[in-house]
Amino acid sequence: MDAISVSTGRRGNLSAVTDTESTCVLRKKVEGRKLLKKKLKNAEKENDDLRQIIEEKDQQIEDLKRNVSSLNDMINSVNVENLGRGSxxxxxxxxxxxxxxxxxxxxxxxxxxxxxxxxxxxxxxxxxxxxxxxxxxxxxxxxxxxxxxxxxxxxxxxxxxxxxxxxxxxxxxxxxxxxxxxxxxxxxxxxxxxxxxxxxxxxxxNSTWRGRAQQIISLQNKVAELKERIEIAALGDEPMKQQLRKFEAAKKAEIDELNQKINELSATIEDQKKKIIALKTRNKNLCDDAMNYKLKTLNLMEKSGCSDNSLTALQEKMNIQKYQYESKLEDLRKQIENIEEQVKQAEFEHSQTKAQTQNLENIIQDKDRVIDELNELIRQLEEDLKAVCGDFLFSCREFKKEEFVAILDALEQEKQALMKHISELNQRTDEEREKVGNLTDQLSKQRVKYCRLEAKYKEMQKEQELQQDKKKRSQRAADYSRSLSGGISTLIFENSNGCLIDTPVSGDGFELQIEDLKNKLELANERITFLEEKFALVTNDYKTDTETFNEIINSSKNAILQMILENRRSKCTLNVSDSLKEQPCPRDDFQSDSLEGSNNCSRIFPQDKIDQ
Missing domain, CATH: 1.10.287 (Helix Hairpins)
Structure with a gap:
């Protein structure tokens, strides 16, 4: 439950982090778009102002040209009549x-x-x-x-x-x-x-035709008549000459003023020409910038097409990897279930071994109790024999001591061997407990990793959706830029380059994340196989320990029984025969004592326990 709560808390933290990152990215994009729109508006205003200035200057130049042409016409205006109309x-x-x-x-x-x-x-x-x-x-x-x-x-x-x-x-x-x-x-x-x-x-x-000679004669006559008229008019036009001179002086002054104005206008025209040249150069620079922006837009459009292809390829890869991850997750679930079953089996076997060890401890306690009872019986028998006989008591005591000492030595050896085996079993149980604890820790870690993989899978799905949204936004931006290039053909988005170039980088990071996840999955699979091998070794050790324990018990049982039987057959028969020849009375007592001892031994060592 703790691991599940930790995994859910981490999922919540991951989702919160992803939401905050997505909101930050969206805010940055919105701010970038606002700045681009402001730059567009400022550039459009500057463009319109420059166009208005250029149009005004063109109008001024045309007005000046008209004035100059009108002055030239005034100066060079001479009425020449068509000659030779009589043809x-x-x-x-x-x-x-x-x-x-x-x-x-x-x-x-x-x-x-x-x-x-x-x-x-x-x-x-x-x-x-x-x-x-x-x-x-x-x-x-x-x-x-x-x-x-x-x-x-x-x-x-x-x-x-x-x-x-x-x-x-x-x-x-x-x-x-x-x-x-x-x-x-x-x-x-x-x-x-x-x-x-x-x-x-x-x-x-419609005039009548005349030859050149006739025209010359008529013109000469007209010239003579005009000369006579001029001579006549010159006499009466002397007062008018003064007025004409004044008028000519005034006209000259006006002409001088006009010349000054023309010079000033020419200077202003030169200045305006210089300004126009500067404006033309600036216009050329702006046109070059516009062409560069157009080329950038074309490159961006091509890159957007390439990014669309890369996105489709990434989506296909994502679908394939999704299917692979789902299959791997199912395999991991099955492996985790198998490990849990194996852990349950190990716990069950551990409980069985505990029960077996407890049974062995109980058997050892019973044997210790039997040994104590035997010692008490020996002491009681010695006391009883002291009261009955002297020399025969010593021989029986020696016989009984030797027999029981051998039995006691064998039992002590068996006890020591069993205690050693019990200590080894306790050490192994502690080791197995540690291993089981490590396995449980690893299981919890695997579950946490499984939860993390699920969270990463969900994050990858969200990233895929975000990439699709970016694709749609880039298409909209491309359509908007096309419409602007058709209408204005001067300025384009600058920062769209960065927005579109980030897509393959995000695709590379996504591939790196996928490779990391693959490596982690391979490591988890290797650890699971290693744990399975360890579990198999532990089970084999348990089996071998139980077999050795059973063999030791059986061998000790057989050795004790053989020692008891041999001692009884060899020593008891000889000593009993010698004692019966010398002292017939205590013989019955010894037989009764031996029978009682055998009965006590049978009581102490029942056949069921010996079989066990």
Whole structure:
């Protein structure tokens, strides 16, 4: 009961320890997740701020570019009128020529198609002629008719071919003439208008066409008119010149201010460019970090797949080891039951040996009592004989002393041997008691170990359940990380590496625990076999001791009986015969005394005890 209470207390302590450890692990995981979430939020905020800053700077750069482009347009804005808008006649001629060219090209394509069809028919007819030549040779009548018909068709086809070829050559000649005329017209137009003028623009304008000389003359006339107007206007525009000068000075001042502003803006643009470069470098670093995090996540996903495979393998191993441990536990239970039965048998045999030793002690006490009674009888007989006779008393005394001294010596030797044997038996019983105590202690230890193994088995089941929970949590974390990588693609969990790398370590510790349990089970089995061998040796020792004890008793009995019989036969007969010859009266007394002594001996040593 004490061992069971100790085992239950240890189970409770183990379960409490495991619960506390599991709660500590869960708290650490929750705190780690909270820290990771905080880091994620901070990184997302920094990312959003950087994006906003980059967008603002891009907008400022675009505004500055627009301002610069507007200033350049203001500076370089010069209205240049399109020259040579009076080329409508040339454009109409060009359009007519292009239409004619298109019509001729279409006719050429139609003639080419007809020519290809006629060539195909011609090739078919030639094939038919080649195929029909052997038939015509076999049939002369049909040959003439077919030759006439084919000759007529061939003539017609050859005439059509020649006519189409002539038409083709005519159209080709016309096309070359039109191309040459187009080139000449384009050269003339370029000489009149200019080389870098678009004819499409001129054709789109509705103005009348003029040549270069006419345009030059008209422009010269306009220049002369404008000079006259300027001379006339210059006389009345002197007061306006002063205003224009003031206006020009104000404009120059404004232009200087604008130049200063442009310089300041350029400086700010350069500073902003530097900042943008720094931001770009930081963005690159962040992108590199994000790529590293992505690679880490991919590695973690691969490791999670490997850990899943390892977990499945561990579960299979756990199931196999569970079956093995259950079988071993059943074997241990059977062995413990056998040991308990053997201990019960040993206790029973020990009780039997105790009973035997008690019986032997009782027999020895009876023998001691008989010896005392014999001594008293001897003393009484001596006293009686003193009163009856003198010399014959001495001889009888000597005879009786010698006989009883031998018996007493034999009995004392037997007593000493039995006492030694009893002391040896007591020592052996003490040793066996110690061995039985050790066996009981070992049994209690084995029971405690059995309880510990059951507790470890339950802990292993709990660890298996925890590993399954970790697997599910890792899968959830992987799914969550995938969703985050699809949405944000910048930051990932950092500490998930440690969470997933711990699984194979826990699997290694679990395997080490299993190996330790296997070694302990093997040691327990060896101890059980050793104890069984000891128990067999002890039982054999008990058996040999009982046999030797019985042999000693039987040998002592036989020796005593032989000594008594020999002494009686040898000495008693001689002494009795001599005494009867000399003294007939005491003879009857001696016979009566001898008979009484024999009766006393028979009374003291009954046949049942001798047989025992």
């Amino acid at each position: 409508s006649v040339a454009s109409t001629k060009i359009m007519e020529l292009s239409k004619k060219n298109r019509q001729l090209v279409a006719e050429l394509e139609a003639i080419k198609s007809k020519y290809s069809k006629l060539d195909a028919k011609h090739s078919k007819l030639e094939k038919e002629l080649k195929q029909s030549t052997p038939k015509i040779e076999s049939k002369d009548s049909l040959k003439k008719v077919a030759c006439c018909n084919s000759a007529g068709k061939l003539d017609l086809l050859t005439e059509q071919l020649t006519s189409t070829k002539q038409k083709l050559f005519d159209t080709l000649n016309q096309n070359t003439e039109l191309k040459s005329s187009l080139k000449l017209a384009q050269k003339c137009i370029q000489q009149e208008i200019g080389e870098n003028v678009n004819l499409s623009i001129l054709s789109a304008s």
